[in-house]
Structures are given as C-alpha cells and as structure tokens.
Amino acid sequence: MKLSTKGQYGVLAMCELAEHYGKGPMSIKEIAARQNISDAYLEQLFSMLKKAGLISSLRGARGGYVLNRKPSEIVVGEVIDAVEGPIELCGCSGTDEAVHCSREVACPTAQLWGDVLHSIRNVVDHRSLQDLISHSSINNKTNEK
Amino acid sequence: MKLSTKGQYGVLAMCELAEHYGKGPMSIKEIAARQNISDAYLEQLFSMLKKAGLISSLRGARGGYVLNRKPSEIVVGEVIDAVEGPIELCGCSGTDEAVHCSREVACPTAQLWGDVLHSIRNVVDHRSLQDLISHSSINNKTNEK
DNA sequence: ATCAATTCCCAGTATTTCACTTGGAATTGG
DNA sequence: CCAATTCCAAGTGAAATACTGGGAATTGAT
Numbered sequence: 001m002k003l004s005t006k007g008q009y010g011v012l013a014m015c016e017l018a019e020h021y022g023k024g025p026m027s028i029k030e031i032a033a034r035q036n037i038s039d040a041y042l043e044q045l046f047s048m049l050k051k052a053g054l055i056s057s058l059r060g061a062r063g064g065y066v067l068n069r070k071p072s073e074i075v076v077g078e079v080i081d082a083v084e085g086p087i088e089l090c091g092c093s094g095t096d097e098a099v100h101c102s103r104e105v106a107c108p109t110a111q112l113w114g115d116v117l118h119s120i121r122n123v124v125d126h127r128s129l130q131d132l133i134s135h136s137s138i139n140n141k142t143n144e145k
Numbered sequence: 146m147k148l149s150t151k152g153q154y155g156v157l158a159m160c161e162l163a164e165h166y167g168k169g170p171m172s173i174k175e176i177a178a179r180q181n182i183s184d185a186y187l188e189q190l191f192s193m194l195k196k197a198g199l200i201s202s203l204r205g206a207r208g209g210y211v212l213n214r215k216p217s218e219i220v221v222g223e224v225i226d227a228v229e230g231p232i233e234l235c236g237c238s239g240t241d242e243a244v245h246c247s248r249e250v251a252c253p254t255a256q257l258w259g260d261v262l263h264s265i266r267n268v269v270d271h272r273s274l275q276d277l278i279s280h281s282s283i284n285n286k287t288n289e290k
Numbered sequence: 291a292t293c294a295a296t297t298c299c300c301a302g303t304a305t306t307t308c309a310c311t312t313g314g315a316a317t318t319g320g
Numbered sequence: 321c322c323a324a325t326t327c328c329a330a331g332t333g334a335a336a337t338a339c340t341g342g343g344a345a346t347t348g349a350t
Contacts, residue, residue, distance in 0.1 A: 001148050001225070001265075003234040004308065008254065015253045027325065041310050047327075060318025061324040076257060080146070089148040108160045108277040109153065112221060112268075119264040120146075123257070132253040149337065172296065186339055192298075205347025206295040291350100298345075306337070316327070 010083035018071035025064030052082035077124035155228035163216035170209030197227035222269035
C-alpha cells in the first residue's frame with residue numbers, strides 16, 4: 001500500500017502555489033525546478049488539478065498557474081483525489097454497502113477497510129495547504145519529535 | 146492509493162483460519178473455494194505468511210495450515226505487512242527523519258504523510274482477527290449503519 | 291507399499307500502471 | 321514578430337499485479 005508520485009508531486013506543487021499565492025501566476029517550469037520534478041510530467045498533473053477546479057491557468061508568455069482558492073481553503077484530500085483518483089482501498093470500501101466484495105457471506109473485512117479509509121480521510125480532509133506551509137517553517141525551528 | 150488484492154486476500158484467508166482455529170489444519174483448496182480465490186495464487190500468499198511466522202504448515206494428505214497464535218493475538222497490520230511489505234506512503238514517511246524527500250528544503254509534506262501513515266497503523270495494528278470475525282457475525286444480525 | 295492429497299518451489303505471462311518523454315499546436319506579453 | 325508559456329495527444333521502458341503451469345517432496349489412509 002503506497003502513494004504514487006502523483007500524489008506526492010501534486011501536493012508538493014500545490015504547496016509552491018500556496019507560498020506564491022497573491023503574487024501572480026507561477027509557471028510549471030519554475031515549480032518543477034524548485035521541486036526537482038520533470039516539468040513535462042508535472043504538466044499532466046496540473047491538467048488534472050485544473051479539471052478538478054483547484055487551479056486556473058494563464059496562457060502565453062509570463063503565464064502560469066494560480067490557486068482558485070486561498071491556501072487555507074484547499075485541503076490535501078482534494079489534491080490527492082484530483083491527481084490519483086479517489087482513495088479506494090478495495091472494492092468493499094466503496095459507498096455501496098450492498099456489495100460486500102461480491103461474496104455471498106458478509107465480508108468480515110468490509111468494516112475494517114472502511115475504518116482505515118475513514119482514518120485516512122480524517123487526516124487529508126482536515127489539513128489545508130496553509131497548514132502544510134506554515135507547519136514546515138515552524139518545524140525548522142522547534143524540532144520536537 | 147489502494148490496497149492490492151494480496152492484502153485483501155491475505156486478511157480474508159487469515160479470517161478463515163481464525164474461524165477454523167483449534168479444529169486442525171485447513172487446506173488452501175478449501176479456503177480458496179470458500180473465498181472464491183485462485184488457489185495457486187493463494188498458495189504464494191501463504192508462503193509469505195509462513196515466512197512471517199504467522200502460520201505453520203502441515204504437509205501431506207490431510208495437511209494444511211494453522212495459525213501460530215490465537216486469533217485475538219494476530220493483528221491485521223501483521224498480515225498486511227507480510228503479504229504486501231510494510232506500508233509506505235512515500236519516501237518521506239520512513240523512519241529516517243533526516244531524509245525529507247531528498248529535497249534540500251524542509252519538506253512541507255513529510256509530517257503529513259507521517260500522520261496519515263500513523264492513522265492507518267493505528268487502525269490495522271489494533272484490530273485482531275478475532276475482532277474481525279466476531280464483528281462480522283454481529284453485523285449479520287444487528288444491521289446498524 | 292501404494293496412492294491420493296497436500297505443501298513447496300520456481301518459472302512464465304498477459305495486463306495494467308507508473309513515470310516519464312516527445313512532438314507539436316495554440317495563446318499571449320513584450 | 322518572437323519567445324515563453326499552456327495545452328494536447330501519443331508513445332515508451334520498466335515495474336508491478338494477478339495470476340497460470342508444471343513438477344518435486346511429504347504424508348495419512350488403505
């Protein structure tokens with residue numbers, strides 16, 4: 001069980017946009033350089049983030065991307081959903097409770113995966129980009145484990 | 146972000162062994178048939194579960210597998226680790242905190258992935274096979290959402 | 291002693307996903 | 321007009337996933 005680079009890159013790139021919020025558009029090239037990611041690859045992720053309505057683009061020279069909302073109003077969960085698709089641990093964890101793994105007996109694990117999913121969403125849906133960027137600067141100084 | 150079938154099958158199969166606990170060995174064929182899984186595939190998972198020390202095997206006719214511990218003393222996290230390898234969301238979430246994504250600046254997402262991982266482990270490491278099987282039978286009767 | 295049931299082990303394979311790369315069209319500020 | 325940018329579609333090599341197949345070794349039952 002692991003996150004793909006899409007989720008990592010996506011959140012990281014959104015943090016860059018968050019730090020640049022209010023200072024005009026930021027180009028993919030710049031973000032890719034700062035985070036050391038392939039810019040052509042990052043472009044695809046931005047296409048998804050745009051489709052999801054999280055960012056807007058400005059074409060042409062001096063163009064780039066901007067957040068559609070304030071950093072405090074965009075949560076990590078939205079970013080992950082946009083670039084990775086919705087988090088699904090297995091078929092059971094879906095919303096349709098009548099399915100239970102397409103097994104005839106009541107699936108003993110359905111509740112388990114549901115609880116795991118819930119605990120994940122509880123973290124990612126309650127942490128904004130603002131939380132991430134202010135937290136990282138705090139961590140630099142107060143290095144408490 | 147999703148779990149592979151290994152984790153799903155692994156936990157499901159271990160539930161079968163848990164329900165059969167104390168009644169002698171159970172064969173792969175029987176488990177595979179009950180859960181509608183390919184038995185040759187399941188065999189590979191059992192090899193991993195055995196290496197991890199969660200089950201023991203008895204060869205020959207009337208052979209099969211048995212849990213090495215009581216169902217209440219085996220947690221789901223161990224099963225997942227055994228068949229999928231340890232849960233790792235990304236490089237940052239490892240134990241080595243000096244790495245921070247191999248980026249020169251402090252990674253704003255390191256804490257995030259750490260928290261997500263912690264929340265997942267909090268669920269899977271505190272739920273035993275016994276919890277799963279007793280919960281599913283309760284669910285059959287008291288169908289509360 | 292034989293036989294069928296089983297674990298054990300290794301190798302192959304089709305499909306999908308990942309993490310990109312490539313190439314080029316459309317748009318826009320200077 | 322041009323360079324910088326977004327936009328779009330397609331290709332690609334490597335790895336993982338989810339199996340399948342074949343056959344050896346072990347053992348209980350007859």
